[in-house]
Amino acid sequence: MTAVIHIEGLRKTFRTMRGGARVALNGFDMTVEAGQIHGFLGPNGSGKTTTLRTLLGLVRADDGRMSILGHPAPDALPAVAPRLGAIVESPQFFGNFTGRRTLRLLARAGGVPAERVEAVLTQVGLRDRGNERVKAYSLGMKQRLAVASALLKQPELLILDEPANGLDPAGIREMRDLMRELSTAGITVLVSSHILAEIELICDHVTIISRGQRVATGPVAAVLSGFDKGEYRVRVADLDRAAGVLTTAGLPVTRKEDHLVVADVGDAAWIAEQLGQRGMWVSELTPLTPDLESVFLQLTNSAPEPVPTRQVDEAIQPGTIDLGVQP
């Protein structure tokens, strides 16, 4: 596997107005391999945007090493910029321009052949709506227009900061399908989010950040299985008696209102047998596989935010970050 993004020991402390210091990144590491749809997950303020901005040369790191597509970042960014698409701020578009015109302008500004406009409109599913004004677009359509603008250069790597923020479930589904299509087309995608459902639906790999440090990374299923305590939900008529039997057998048992949660279960049939032998018939025996939400809570001590907060703005400037021109 080839690392498309590699970050090692990244540190960034911001100076505050009052002369204080805010540690945003505290030795953060991340590796994104070619072909992944990699979720970058963390609570608000955990350092996701700072990481992406640092990677893209928009913020200067205090320490650490980074590379993109095998080249050191940010120094070699101008060389890799044509192979990279990124949206790290809320995309802003002229509301009065059509989607097609917006992309034509961006293509011309970026020296991209005009034919690419139709190709990316098709790719993001906006070809039939390309002649409508952006201000008439739904939030999901604006997000897809932003992705289209980042795809103009036919990038190998796409970096998206909170792409599904503010989207309804249908919009998230469209975004997920789009990410999958891009991945199938050979594009590596890094998606940051503080919304778990989004990451679980969209991504195959995940890196979780908390307080500026990586707290988990790997395929989503592997990260989840690391938290699998072999728990089962057990339902029987006499919960207290069943709890007594299972506790005596050495299993950790938690009594809930209408069921038991039994941990460290190797063989579920053994539970049914033990209780059945004592005349207790099990009406439910369900494995409790951890979900990303409970893992996230354990790792970050922070409740995920179910309600999206940021919106795509309509404003004067169209565009995504032009990596060729560093601020």
Ligand SMILES: Nc1ncnc2c1ncn2[C@@H]1O[C@H](COP(=O)(O)OP(=O)(O)OP(=O)(O)O)[C@@H](O)[C@H]1O
């Ligand atoms: N320019 C800045 N000046 C001072 N502090 C900053 C600046 N940018 C970020 N921070 C601080 O750094 C920390 C990390 O912020 P960052 O925006 O990277 O988090 P995030 O994970 O992207 O959060 P969100 O999901 O809310 O976008 C926060 O404490 C934030 O207040």
